[in-house]
Amino acid sequence: MFLLWIKSIFAIHKGTIIFFYPDKLKKLLGSILKFFIPLLCGAALFWYLYSHLDMHQIGVILQSEINYFWIALSMIIGLMSHIFRALRWKLQLKTLGVDPSVKALTNAVFGMYAMNLLIPRVGEVWRCTYLARREKMSFTQVLGSIISERLCDTLTLVFLTVITFFLQMKVFRDFLRKFPTIEETLWRMITTPWLYICLLVMVGFLIWLFTKKTENRWVAKVKSIVKNLWYGFRTILRMKQVTMFLLYTVAIWFCYFLELYVCFFAFGSMQHLGVLAAMTLFVMGSLSMGIPVQGGVGPWHLAIIAALSIYGIGENIAGAFALVAHGSQMLLIILLGIYTLFSVSLEKKKDRSAGLADFVGSRRENDNY
Template sequence: MKPFVDIVKFIVPFAVGIGILWWMYRGNDWSATYQMLTSMHWGWMLLSLAFGIVPPVFRALRWRLALRPLDEHPPLRVCTDAIFVSYAASLVVPRIGEVTRCGTLKTYAGTSFSQALGTVVSERVVDSVLLVLLTVGAALLQLPQYLHFLHTTGAAPLQLLQHFTSAGYLVTAVCALLALGFLALLVARMSFFRRGREKMVSFMAGIASLRRVRPLWAYLLYSIGIWAGYYLHFYLAFFAFPATASVDPAAALLAFCIGSFAVLVPTPNGAGPWHFAVKTVLVLYGLAEAPVVAFVLLVHTIQTALVVLTGAWGWADLLLIKKQSKTATL
């Protein structure tokens, strides 16, 4: 029975992602998408990709700070490689990344798995708080424009929902249910840590280590830098396409925040839910749907390719570290 459940847990995220993508692109003009790709400004896209590498490095620096109070001192190189590999692993099995990077750190740096996982949980709490604050800030920044739009057009707020089709509501409901289901599964799996008191103590010590992080300002600065990097990774991609180059930074910030929440749905790299969420926000801001649909597809595909490449780099570097370690012991 367990192998069947594991297979279902592996297939369902892919099926949901593919289903949403099929629904969004079933009538797509692929020649227009190809034309948009060939007209892309690679200078802007490469700059966007450069900022895509910044958050994992900041995340590695922040992780080392969180591990220091636990008397764990893994090399920055190993931490960075572990995060690169974890992102790539999540493309195959959604949400496996946290476990993967802690296991990698244990294998290549001898760090306690339970303590490392505890610090990752602390990271998720901090990141969630920052994302909520960022979303509220983005919404407040757009409030004057939103009120001006309602005053100018005389439209009621509920009329904006008319842009949603019945299928759009269905996709939103499915994504919400999957996100809730994943959270419920995560809570249920916490029983894993009850198998041994020692593991549970180590896990809780990892969570509590945040109170002893020094310097705390550096931890917070890295956290802010992570989200700033992710935002620039997303926003600079708009300039790569003539159809989206005029998007307002605040509007892009709101689309970025909504897309970040959509990634909570356990599909590979948010494929499907992210496309739908970002497309919906940008269309509500008045952008033509055809170029926006092409934009989200191209940007997500290119950014996913970056995740694969950095994951391969991290894996190759870890193998090199292992080889160097064996050579040093001879």
């Protein structure tokens, strides 16, 4: 693959490089940066985080203090969440007059998560491209369905974040009281008039920008995003099976929560933590996944370890928990990615065989004629 990239950039004549294509070089560098910068940032944060923990103690915990039955159950629940996502997507596509098989949709969803492990956000593009080609749909149609799906998931996460904050407000207050410097800093930030003056200036600037500078490239891009979000929202409202769509959404997010919660039971020292503690971990972990790093490696671990410290869990236990809970789901995604690779390859072989059979059949009919 690397040699193909090099050949596409440089013109080679009789073993001599005679010139290069700056546009292609720019694209190559962009692709490399998209892959390596998030990877290096995540790896650096992960290394920094665990370099301050006792890795020998974490190793002992992983070997002798974990009931891996609950980890396996967490992986099964994670698999169910991906299947529910595929079934929900099927409802959206039916609204567009397309009814793909569940197998095709699960392949698209599994492949999306596997691709995102390589390059953040690329999985969504692959998912759109795969289904658009398979079902002979326009890329824009498939993308519209994913935008509406993401909008629904974002609203769900915002709702869960607000609910968790209010339910666990006392816990957060008690935690901040242990660190008076942080509490004082937050209080100063909230009470200073400069914060609200800056917000007013920012709002005024945005209003001016979007009303007076409509031809600006960034303004046009933001307007396009807002337009797509509104289109996605209308698509959900116009669905014939809105109730089923909402039920699948609840099922997806319940599975996301449950796959983390059951991991508590794998650790003897964490079994006392309840549903609300799991909600706090779940919300903080979900928010950290918004950072474009492969698999959330680094940010997710930091969020989970920080959240567990609120409930008095030691840093080594918290570090082991983050490793196992995250690692098991990454293992699941890798296995599903391998399955998708073979499944899509078999699909292509069948399509080629069917195309060849149709060609041979048409030739025979012509010969007989």
